Amino acid sequence: MPAAENDAMAALFKAMCDPNRLKILWALGDGEMCVCDLAALLESSESAVSHQLRLLRQMCLVSNRRQGPVLYYRLNDDHIYALIHIVLEHIRE
Amino acid sequence: MPAAENDAMAALFKAMCDPNRLKILWALGDGEMCVCDLAALLESSESAVSHQLRLLRQMCLVSNRRQGPVLYYRLNDDHIYALIHIVLEHIRE
């Protein structure tokens, strides 16, 4: 495997290796959510979630849309969600 | 996604999120290799590789076979290799 692809894959896994980030990505598979709802779902502070979302944004895994004071986050594309499903199958065997 | 599966998946991603470990797993997809050859391939010390291999062993991703003084490592099953291939396709899009 070319070094660039190896590193890109490692970076992708790193973005998804945190339980909370993985929960966020999984949750967003069902549709967009605001920070406050994500924080409630993860039972974590909004600040912590915001930091994680910034990471996911920088990795181009999620993007957001402002509606008034609220930011709604969504998966950047369905690719990641499909990937999680595939890995889930592997986990379950 | 159930919490147990979420955590298992995060742990799997964590095992694969280091560029060197990913290279090891990729290399072992072609067949078993000894520590010394893996170290040469990664241009890393044998001690560092041994530490990474222990991690992969603890995660049950690889196992080894002793032949005299040499330990040959192999993927525990082809699952992980298939998974890497799938993710590679996602990366390339």
Add this chain to the structure above:
DNA sequence: TGAGTATGTGAATATATGTTCATATAAAGG
């Protein structure tokens, strides 16, 4: 324009991670 709500961000801190170095173990051959 001032207060209140939703979110972002930087610094600080605690913990996790990866490597190195020194040493230990296992096997083979003399």
Add this chain to the structure above:
DNA sequence: CCTTTATATGAACATATATTCACATACTCA
């Protein structure tokens, strides 16, 4: 046995990571 080769391991260190806290920003409504 003693030495050499191959690998494992533990401690120490440097770096990375995740959370918290305090404060900044963006927007809404009165």
